[in-house]
Amino acid sequence: MAPPLTSSARVRIAVPSVAERVAEELRYQLAEGMLLPGARLTEATIAEDLGVSRNTVREAFAELASERLVVRQPNRGVFVATLEAGDIHDLYTVRRAIEVSSIRGGGSPERIAAVRAAVEEGKRAAAADDNDALGSANQHFHGAIVALAESKRLDTIMRHVLAEMRLYFHKATADAHFYSAWLEENEAICAALEAGELERAGELLTGYLNRSEEQQRAVHGE
Amino acid sequence: MAPPLTSSARVRIAVPSVAERVAEELRYQLAEGMLLPGARLTEATIAEDLGVSRNTVREAFAELASERLVVRQPNRGVFVATLEAGDIHDLYTVRRAIEVSSIRGGGSPERIAAVRAAVEEGKRAAAADDNDALGSANQHFHGAIVALAESKRLDTIMRHVLAEMRLYFHKATADAHFYSAWLEENEAICAALEAGELERAGELLTGYLNRSEEQQRAVHGE
DNA sequence: ATCGTCGGATTGTTCAACGATTCTTCGATC
DNA sequence: GATCGAAGAATCGTTGAACAATCCGACGAT
Numbered sequence: 375m376a377p378p379l380t381s382s383a384r385v386r387i388a389v390p391s392v393a394e395r396v397a398e399e400l401r402y403q404l405a406e407g408m409l410l411p412g413a414r415l416t417e418a419t420i421a422e423d424l425g426v427s428r429n430t431v432r433e434a435f436a437e438l439a440s441e442r443l444v445v446r447q448p449n450r451g452v453f454v455a456t457l458e459a460g461d462i463h464d465l466y467t468v469r470r471a472i473e474v475s476s477i478r479g480g481g482s483p484e485r486i487a488a489v490r491a492a493v494e495e496g497k498r499a500a501a502a503d504d505n506d507a508l509g510s511a512n513q514h515f516h517g518a519i520v521a522l523a524e525s526k527r528l529d530t531i532m533r534h535v536l537a538e539m540r541l542y543f544h545k546a547t548a549d550a551h552f553y554s555a556w557l558e559e560n561e562a563i564c565a566a567l568e569a570g571e572l573e574r575a576g577e578l579l580t581g582y583l584n585r586s587e588e589q590q591r592a593v594h595g596e
Numbered sequence: 597m598a599p600p601l602t603s604s605a606r607v608r609i610a611v612p613s614v615a616e617r618v619a620e621e622l623r624y625q626l627a628e629g630m631l632l633p634g635a636r637l638t639e640a641t642i643a644e645d646l647g648v649s650r651n652t653v654r655e656a657f658a659e660l661a662s663e664r665l666v667v668r669q670p671n672r673g674v675f676v677a678t679l680e681a682g683d684i685h686d687l688y689t690v691r692r693a694i695e696v697s698s699i700r701g702g703g704s705p706e707r708i709a710a711v712r713a714a715v716e717e718g719k720r721a722a723a724a725d726d727n728d729a730l731g732s733a734n735q736h737f738h739g740a741i742v743a744l745a746e747s748k749r750l751d752t753i754m755r756h757v758l759a760e761m762r763l764y765f766h767k768a769t770a771d772a773h774f775y776s777a778w779l780e781e782n783e784a785i786c787a788a789l790e791a792g793e794l795e796r797a798g799e800l801l802t803g804y805l806n807r808s809e810e811q812q813r814a815v816h817g818e
Numbered sequence: 819a820t821c822g823t824c825g826g827a828t829t830g831t832t833c834a835a836c837g838a839t840t841c842t843t844c845g846a847t848c
Numbered sequence: 849g850a851t852c853g854a855a856g857a858a859t860c861g862t863t864g865a866a867c868a869a870t871c872c873g874a875c876g877a878t
Binding site: 389391429432433436437440441442448463464465467468470471472474475476523525526527528531535 | 655
């Protein structure tokens, strides 16, 4: 193995711990819809399935609970998080706060280029008629917007929010008609951003988020 | 506090688990400055001190790590989080995003009254020359602003941010001169909010946060 | 049908153990 | 005398087992 060439912060090779790999696996299953909201996660079962100890599963649960992907009910177990009344509005409130704030602050040319890249990624996915890739591209787009702010903390908040939305809205709302609308919106938002019209970009983004919230609330009960 | 009259969510009597109480105790010690940034937290030691098992301490650590109050270094241990370059800016970026967004959305009369209450709390603390209470009042003020949005998620994000700031800036920056300035600012922000001048309230708040960031960066290295 | 009780299942927590990794100390070598 | 490396101590990561506390469902009595 090559020695570290930079003398700055020692680069940890950081093999993810077993607990983190378990969390990652569960996150994957949650995002893919293999574990549906409300499902019960029994410690012993998962421990056996993944070939790890119950304590390790416990640590993974703690991590997922802090991300609101699962809910712990004392002495009863952990359950995949379910959509409570107001949760949709809550999630979009967070998105409006951090996405709009990020875009209004502008960003470096590289970060703006990343936003543009996500837009093009979406167009390609649409051309290829790949709904899965289309969904990913949209998440990349909004992730790139938050990344404009260059804030570690906002990035992780956004990651968590997007993970929650994947959990709730995964395949159900994935019809092409639903998607094609915001493809143009993303383009417009990105164009405004590139033109330095930050105020306008913020308004477009706000409008998009409001409409998107309405759509989700229409699809789901109330 | 009045019991919830709505029959909706079943109220868990929720005796906090041991792990949560350990986390709470550590959070307290971190906020009070008993555990300074960079300090090492040895699992075995804390387990013995608090009379709990090492595994339980581990769970508490996981929670604190998710709040960025401590940092886990694989195979080395957990350390009280330290201020890295850019962290101050990062924290204020989050605050600008969620506080300004919240205040621009306005809020119910009750929530606005809570903001007013925090302002008055600050004035009383200033009159009594109680610096500790003054600091708390300021945190209540900004917490109340975020509470305007009535978002569970924004509230917990803000809680975490404020906990981080307590950790980094606890007693050090607590001189009366530093405080008296923003007492008037809080009053002005609150007045604008009460008058429904949300745009203006947002600008005042932004200005305050920018200045506050500058001050903190001046006090701490760069 | 309602209520209380009992047994089974699962969680919360503890404890002991062991390999793996890091830190420290202490010589040996140049 | 400084550098390097190897032995040893300390700590973490993870496991497995154990036990009390709690919850759930069934069963039976009123």
